[in-house]
Amino acid sequence: QKEVEQNSGPLSVPEGAIASLNCTYSDRGSQSFFWYRQYSGKSPELIMFIYSNGDKEDGRFTAQLNKASQYVSLLIRDSQPSDSATYLCAVNVRGATNKLIFGTGTLLAVQP
Amino acid sequence: GAVVSQHPSWVICKSGTSVKIECRSLDFQATTMFWYRQFPKQSLMLMATSNEGSKATYEQGVEKDKFLINHASLTLSTLTVTSAHPEDSSFYICSARVTSGNAYNEQFFGPGTRLTVL
Numbered sequence: 001q002k003e004v005e006q007n008s009g010p011l012s013v014p015e016g017a018i019a020s021l022n023c024t025y026s027d028r029g030s031q032s033f034f035w036y037r038q039y040s041g042k043s044p045e046l047i048m049f050i051y052s053n054g055d056k057e058d059g060r061f062t063a064q065l066n067k068a069s070q071y072v073s074l075l076i077r078d079s080q081p082s083d084s085a086t087y088l089c090a091v092n093v094r095g096a097t098n099k100l101i102f103g104t105g106t107l108l109a110v111q112p
Numbered sequence: 113g114a115v116v117s118q119h120p121s122w123v124i125c126k127s128g129t130s131v132k133i134e135c136r137s138l139d140f141q142a143t144t145m146f147w148y149r150q151f152p153k154q155s156l157m158l159m160a161t162s163n164e165g166s167k168a169t170y171e172q173g174v175e176k177d178k179f180l181i182n183h184a185s186l187t188l189s190t191l192t193v194t195s196a197h198p199e200d201s202s203f204y205i206c207s208a209r210v211t212s213g214n215a216y217n218e219q220f221f222g223p224g225t226r227l228t229v230l
Contacts, residue, residue, distance in 0.1 A: 102158075
């Protein structure tokens, strides 16, 4: 079982719709969860992080965390074509190393 | 957010040569930096964790004698790919973890270095 799993997509949504990106993780002791956006040929850009159960909102983005189900998601409201990218879920590995384990990413395509 | 730079942004070299990639945190100090490699259409794979003033910690399967890491200051880490071969061609990305007040381990990424070995 992979440590961090994401559907590779592509996830296609029309402009203005809500895009829902999902991620599951295997280490129940994981404490911090991150969403990064990566445009083709570029390095990842941090969108937001979450560490408590529930929702965290930042502009058009909402991260949702459910530790009991080992599930974290990212909602993008009013999706724009410029949101088209690969979204990477990353989980902080429990322990002293501060490593992040990345999922394979979900490709989002927002159709104008 | 914190700014991380990498140099060079791309490099083409002949097989057997060595290539050095620099990673700098521009507006913060980074006790810990990370080196990743990303092949086309694949996710980031952590190669090693670079700790200022001590030896790097390499992930399983990464040859420490081939990928030399030096973290001589709180703002600079270098990765040297020694005796590069075509299979080392990849996108190398560093990240830095803000040292102070960072309870959640956010990592900020550099722009990446695309290495092509002929």
